[in-house]
Amino acid sequence: MERRVNDRTRLVVIGGDAGGMSAASQARRRCGPDDLEIVALERGDHTSYSACGIPYLVGGTVPSADELIARDPATFIRDHAIDVRTGTEATDVDLDRRVVRTVDAQGAEREERFDRLMIATGAVPIRPDWPGSDAEGIFGVQTLADGIRVREYVDERRPRRAVVVGGGYIGLEMAEAFLERGMRVDLVEAAPEPMGTLDPDMGRLVREAVCAMGVEFHPGAKVTGFETAGGRVSAVVTEQAVHEADIVVLGMGVRPDSDLARRAGLRIGPTGGIAVDRRMRTSASDVWAAGDCVETFHRVSRAPVAIALGTHANKQGRVAGTNIGGGYAHFAGVVGTAITKICGLEVSRTGLNEKEAQRAGFEFETVTVESTTRAGYYPGATTMCLKLLAERRTGRLLGGQIVGRENAGKRVDVLATALWNDMSVEEVSGMDLGYAPPFSPVWDPVLIAARKLSEKTEASPG
Template identity: 45%
Template sequence: MKKKKLVVIGGDAAGMSAASKVRREQPDFEIIVFEKSEYTSYSACGIPYFISGKVENLEELIVRSPEKFIEKYNIKAKTLHEVLEVDTDNNKVLVHNYNDKTQFWESYDALLIATGGKAFCPEVKNHTADGIFGIQTLNSGKKVDAFITKHQPKKAVIVGGGYIGLEMAEALILKGIEVTIIDRAKEVMATLDPDMGKKVHEVLVELGVTIFNSESLSYFEEKEGKVTAVVTDKKTIKADMVILGMGTAPNTSFLAKSKIKLSDRKAIKVNRYQQTNVKNVWAAGDCAETKNLVSNKPFYIALGTVANKTGLVAGTNIAGGTLKFPGVVATAVCKICVYEIARTGLLESECVAFKIDFVSTIIKSKTRAHYYPEAKDIFVKLIAEKGTGKLLGGQIIGEEDAAKRIDVLATALTSKLTLQNIIDLDLSYAPPVSPVWDPVQTAARKLINRI
């Protein structure tokens, strides 16, 4: 009897989670993974920490090598192999082998697309100049590190004030590089409401970062092939290097000739089992659409947590199981030097777009009992539905434990709790770790008065 063949496009979080799950459940499957880069199963989220020097070796970010996958799991992980086209009519993919520069067609019985996202780079003048970097793969991290070592840049401009932009700002500050951020939004961190983004802005300025908001990239200046300045619609900023932190787009352009349906944002449309509209084709990770559990609407988000979970769901179902992925509440956190910045649920702008009648509040509290040494300030914003008091979203900024507390709110959103439910939660208390009223409960108490 012919072995069933699974082809996986993409060898990182979602792809290798799925492939490993299929192997555990189906020992007889033939599993082939095509990965464009030279690495498999790595932590892209760790790249800024490698560049900063907090992680000494790039290899520490690699969970399993291609050699380990074939040796331990009998999964053929072929690196430096890029899939250029998917023929869904004939169940095959066109592969380019960068090792010998050949192309070939590979057939499949089941196909998983896990190509992730790609750093957005507008094709403005001189966008290919040396010294301009998107941060997406380990190779990009290696290139940035090598560039800094070789050229010793003094001034860096980061285009975009999102997670990557802010984490790279920290990395470059720790390298002794002067950092400027430009962002077309009113405030940095567009995943926060502007009033909380303003607090992040203040934190960055305190750390020595120069920020120009409400400015759009026009083009780059270069000399002898190397970037020398970033030109916005308002000014010219000298730069020895540039980091693109303008967001992530689904890496799906190679599907143009297939019959696989995409969303307006070009993410692959899937059902709760991670199946596409084409039989025997699944998708998972940053290339696929998901569902927002708060708005109950289709949603796109690029996060390692979601990639691993959707990869596990896809792998379970490819192997013959029936596992569903429920969706997300869009929880994310980043750390900028000593500050933690966290968010979950909907923003005020999203509530307006979905025509949800809401109220919100921001409170300033302490991370520990006020009398306990080294208690830090923490800011908590809650958004709730007017009338019902159902929690809709939360944002937290603080020097410690913002991440811990955002998980409480993420759990509350997933369980559809109200402000009163949050007030009633039996949260832990001891002077070294929390005030007697935890800051999220203090915020809930203040907001419930407006319901």
């Protein structure tokens, strides 16, 4: 019997960034075009780009947006036989009829039949409905298109005063990018310290470095709206002050974009993310999801969590694609690792911070040590600050935070690996980490901190 093209299984992927395209690529790796047709719908123009690189594009470290694109639509079409349709938004999913309704840039509506569906709709930025929000010169920086728009605005309009609303990773990175472009930068933050994923005592170190570079930090600020002139933003207004602005970036975090999934009847978890199992299957058969739109399992708190990070999206997408393609893979969860470089400081964290540990119901002890990244006598040794949390009764490591200069931040991976394995701080303190004068004092900072914390817990055997 002749094989007919229509016999092919049809996979529709909604969302053409990390999660969606990882899944599509992995499914394709397992099933050739004769067995699996893959259509990927992307409402924007870009696929598979590094959102984390956007601040470097704006700051000028990265000269062109092309460098942030790992694979463009043409590459997927040509090399992977994945029918990528940019400018195409999925508006509805009908699980009974197995169709996705779409609308393209010209407003034309269509229906796409699917046998298997992959949802990777990403995240939506949190945007309060402040008066003046739609003025020219106010930007989010979530998508590559956003980043290109900010870069163009800066290149063309040469703004002199920037206000960044929100002192998280992206806000701080954008503040530094604007400094690099020669602007006066005000950073407006609701909390007392920036970098809310750190504890305030560690956030303070970041604030000091950012302020030393010239950023004006405004803590405890409550934005009420924007002033505009001729349709363009001219100031950010808070309950405390008016900050003049030629350009404004909003970096107040994101939430899972799970609306399409919710309307389709898929189960949504307590975090607002699409609920998935370890194989990235949603509550409906033959429907998978991955990336910023899902919630995942936090291995330390044992609770669901929604963390918008490209690394998770890539891994989850890969897992989904393996399973869609008939293999077996599972996603083992996260431990909450994050890292950034801000104004010369390396900042990283993993596990739970104090607030998160409290919320998860842990009783814990903390320790903060100052150490150096090299032997004290070796040139280039700089101080680094390392904070650890451990469960009081068992000594189980719960989290870690690092703020330091070069060669400090990536040490968080040791803590992430220790958390992954449910190690106690006493165990950590005995580990065989690399020592040589250019890399560490003879007692590695991680070991020192773990030892000191071990002595504070009730599990200390000594």
